[in-house]
Structures are given as structure tokens and as C-alpha cells.
Amino acid sequence: MxxxxxxxxxxxxxxxxxxxxxxxxxxxxxxxxxxxxxxxxxxxxxxxxxxxxxxxxxxxxxxxxxxxxxxxxxxxxxxxxxxxxxxxxxxxxxxxxxxxxxxxLSGAGEDDWASVDTHNRDLARTVERAHGEIHGANAQALADFAGNHYGKRIERLTGTELRLFLEEYYPRNVWPTDDQKAVVEESVRLVFEQTDESVSSWRRR
Structure with a gap:
């Protein structure tokens, strides 16, 4: 490019x-x-x-x-x-x-935003290489959400934060295609598969 x-x-x-x-x-x-x-x-x-x-x-x-x-x-x-x-x-x-x-801005063990953003985008690119552009686009949207709105690595998002991503942020801010919308929950799981963490449940109890 x-x-x-x-x-x-x-x-x-x-x-x-x-x-x-x-x-x-x-x-x-x-x-x-x-x-x-x-x-x-x-x-x-x-x-x-x-x-x-x-x-x-x-x-x-x-x-x-x-x-x-x-x-x-x-x-x-x-x-x-x-x-x-x-x-x-x-x-x-x-x-x-x-x-x-x-x-x-502060806190023990906090990563600076630049390293968080790099980490999250690396995860998204890994998902795209392994599973294709549709999952990759969803993974990039999750990277944007985690870094820009919480300053967190994706794998540190809570179930509540993941639900906010899926129910509010994603439909209102990402402009996903029908193909992306159909697989977004799977995309989230694929991102977490690239980490050592289990995906938090975002289901309402």
C-alpha cells in the first residue's frame, strides 16, 4: 500500500x-x-x-x-x-x-495504549490470515472497540463489555455486511482462540 x-x-x-x-x-x-x-x-x-x-x-x-x-x-x-x-x-x-x-492513564500492570492497539490488531490480522476477510473485518472492529473505548487487550474484555460490543457498538458503528453480521459471534470466539484466555460469556442470564 x-x-x-x-x-x-x-x-x-x-x-x-x-x-x-x-x-x-x-x-x-x-x-x-x-x-x-x-x-x-x-x-x-x-x-x-x-x-x-x-x-x-x-x-x-x-x-x-x-x-x-x-x-x-x-x-x-x-x-x-x-x-x-x-x-x-x-x-x-x-x-x-x-x-x-x-x-x-495509570495503574499497576496497565499497558500503554500503543502496545494495546498493536497487540489487538495483530490478533485481528492473525484471524484474517487463518479464517478469511469476513472474520478479519469483525476482528478489526473488536480491536477498535477494545482499544479505543476501554484501552484493553481484547482478551481482557469482560462478558458485559463483549455484550456491549455485540448489541450496541457493532450494529451502530461498524456498518457490517450481511455476511459479517451472520458470523460476528463466531469471529469473537476465533479472536479469543488466538489468546491464552477463554472468551467471557456475553449471554444475558
Whole structure:
């Protein structure tokens, strides 16, 4: 693939994300970078400047940022601004959970996002080589979901998170073909077969 083709593909991906009301990956990465810069700043002016730059970047896309502490780690949460009032998420305004993005910033044993993304996409490519393009496309969608929305390796997704992928994120954000939709659950299992983990049950009990 040439550089021009790669650029065209990235542009198309960004356009699709924007059409779905999502943040393009490069915007998420820049928001994370600016947040980390603010956390590491020793000068208050530098910290404030990084946060202002991040907030302007997100506001231009109709999003807002906040930090959440959970399980001894700090998580950057990027949500559509219309979901939030005075810093509090209003559940009744959430139209599509797949639009939100969460990135862990700290915590023992956490992988950085770049290594998580590489790992997940390697899994997806392995599935495509072994089982064909249809399963490969579904695996890539799962890689997008796991990395961009949870900052997790695919095999660490919980049953609840897998159900969210299958029931909400996949039909609303992936634009799958009929062939892809017919085998998506099998595709998820094939991804997990490439890891040392058992797939978590996403069935409602």
C-alpha cells in the first residue's frame, strides 16, 4: 500500500467516525497526550495550557473530558458534551455508548495504549490470515472497540463489555455486511482462540 493509499484510508476512517458522532483516533490520541502532559507538568502554567489545548480540541468536536478514578488507576473519559451537565453524566441523554472513549492513564500492570492497539490488531490480522476477510473485518472492529473505548487487550474484555460490543457498538458503528453480521459471534470466539484466555460469556442470564 502506498503512502497516498494509507492517507486516503485514514481519511475515510476519520470521516466515518465523524459521521457516527465519534472521535477520530488521532483526536483521542492527542487528547490523551495533552492530558498526560498536564499530569506530568511541574509548572502550573504549563499544566493549565495543556488542559486548555485539550479542551479546545475536544470542544471543536462536541466532546468534553473528565478523569475518573477506579481500581487504583486514573482513567481519561471522553464523552459527547450533550451527555454532561455540570461535570455529571446524565444517563438519560446517552444515545449510543459506543461514542464514549475511555483511556487508562495509570495503574499497576496497565499497558500503554500503543502496545494495546498493536497487540489487538495483530490478533485481528492473525484471524484474517487463518479464517478469511469476513472474520478479519469483525476482528478489526473488536480491536477498535477494545482499544479505543476501554484501552484493553481484547482478551481482557469482560462478558458485559463483549455484550456491549455485540448489541450496541457493532450494529451502530461498524456498518457490517450481511455476511459479517451472520458470523460476528463466531469471529469473537476465533479472536479469543488466538489468546491464552477463554472468551467471557456475553449471554444475558
Amino acid at each position: 502506498t503512502d497516498d493509499q494509507t492517507s486516503d484510508s485514514e481519511t475515510q476512517t476519520e470521516t466515518e467516525a465523524e459521521d457516527a458522532g465519534e472521535l477520530p483516533a488521532r483526536v483521542v490520541e492527542e487528547a490523551e497526550r495533552l492530558t498526560r502532559r498536564a499530569r506530568e507538568a511541574v509548572d502550573e502554567a504549563e499544566r493549565a495550557g495543556a488542559l486548555r489545548a485539550r479542551d479546545r480540541l475536544l470542544a471543536g468536536r462536541g466532546f468534553t473530558a473528565r478523569l475518573r478514578n477506579e481500581d487504583n488507576r486514573e482513567v481519561l473519559v471522553l464523552y459527547p458534551a450533550e451527555w454532561v451537565t455540570d461535570g455529571t453524566v446524565q444517563p438519560g441523554r446517552i444515545d449510543d455508548l459506543g461514542r464514549g472513549v475511555e483511556r487508562p
